[in-house]
Amino acid sequence: MQLKSLHVFLKNGLIGYYSKDEIDAFFYRLCDAHLKLKRIDVSLKSDTVVSPQTFEYFEESLQRLLKYEPIQYIIGSTSFCGLDFIVDEKVLIPRPETEELIGWILEQIDSSKPIKILDIGTGSGCIAICLAKKLPNAEVYAMDVSSGALSIAKLNAKANQVEVTFIEASVLDWKNQDLVVDVIVSNPPYVRESEKEMMSPNVLDHEPHLALFVENNNPLLFYKAIIDICKINLKKDGFIYFEINEYLAEDTKSLFSLDAFGTVQLKTDIFSKNRMIRAKRC
Numbered sequence: 135m136q137l138k139s140l141h142v143f144l145k146n147g148l149i150g151y152y153s154k155d156e157i158d159a160f161f162y163r164l165c166d167a168h169l170k171l172k173r174i175d176v177s178l179k180s181d182t183v184v185s186p187q188t189f190e191y192f193e194e195s196l197q198r199l200l201k202y203e204p205i206q207y208i209i210g211s212t213s214f215c216g217l218d219f220i221v222d223e224k225v226l227i228p229r230p231e232t233e234e235l236i237g238w239i240l241e242q243i244d245s246s247k248p249i250k251i252l253d254i255g256t257g258s259g260c261i262a263i264c265l266a267k268k269l270p271n272a273e274v275y276a277m278d279v280s281s282g283a284l285s286i287a288k289l290n291a292k293a294n295q296v297e298v299t300f301i302e303a304s305v306l307d308w309k310n311q312d313l314v315v316d317v318i319v320s321n322p323p324y325v326r327e328s329e330k331e332m333m334s335p336n337v338l339d340h341e342p343h344l345a346l347f348v349e350n351n352n353p354l355l356f357y358k359a360i361i362d363i364c365k366i367n368l369k370k371d372g373f374i375y376f377e378i379n380e381y382l383a384e385d386t387k388s389l390f391s392l393d394a395f396g397t398v399q400l401k402t403d404i405f406s407k408n409r410m411i412r413a414k415r416c
């Protein structure tokens with residue numbers, strides 16, 4: 135079979151499940167991942183006859199796409215802040231709004247100075263690793279309760295050639311008097327069970343529920359636990375940065391008590407939704 139026929143094969147198999155543009159995008163991503171061919175090369179080499187192994191790879195990918203598995207899990211990687219990250223079903227796929235959170239942190243930090251950073255709920259390690267990469271003088275720590283997620287995060291730190299100290303612990307009962315840092319950052323689970331019905335099957339059926347969901351009656355439990363941790367593990371004048379649920383922005387803001395925190399600032403993302411908050415420890 136020729137490369138161009140493989141494209142038709144994918145289109146015929148996925149039509150009705152995805153739009154034409156999405157199917158084209160899948161085809162080019164699969165070509166890039168499996169054949170190391172960029173889009174322009176695919177067009178130039180469309181008459182090339184593909185091997186039986188390549189056909190098998192596309193056939194298997196098609197079956198996975200029919201089950202709405204995210205393309206990032208199928209190819210096993212994603213790009214985030216200009217870096218490549220290994221991803222599988224043990225970790226949340228890093229999102230663009232989290233890149234915005236990193237941009238906000240970097241705006242404020244003087245990269246020439248030593249600094250200690252703790253990322254809570256690190257997942258793939260995307261936040262910790264990007265910060266370690268962009269801030270060569272930073273000492274970066276990253277915590278997660280999931281040993282599976284940490285195994286992926288460690289591979290990502292190695293692949294991106296940064297040092298991060300990983301901690302396997304639950305933020306809900308973590309006690310450590312010794313680690314005091316300048317910045318705590320977290321994108322904790324914040325989607326209420328009641329919001330599940332708004333979510334698409336590629337997220338709901340494939341991404342780890344441990345990374346996403348909180349109970350309707352206590353949706354801010356991770357924020358409360360992390361704010362308590364800040365009282366011990368965040369230096370005076372240090373900053374806490376959170377990614378937040380847009381529907382709970384004001385509730386999240388009100389968790390910061392005035393005696394422990396100075397300025398508390400909400401920030402909107404590119405879609406003008408309140409998706410980030412930062413507070414200064416006083």
Ligand SMILES: C[S@@+](CC[C@H](N)C(=O)[O-])C[C@H]1O[C@@H](n2cnc3c(N)ncnc32)[C@H](O)[C@@H]1O
Pocket residue numbers: 225226227228229232254255256257258259260261277278279280283303304305306321322323324344345346
């Ligand atoms: C929304 S994901 C964020 C992943 C990654 N930081 C990102 O931004 O893509 C939340 C992460 O919190 C972790 N997590 C869930 N419960 C936790 C707990 N009790 N203690 C520490 N981490 C937890 C999950 O395993 C998951 O990796």
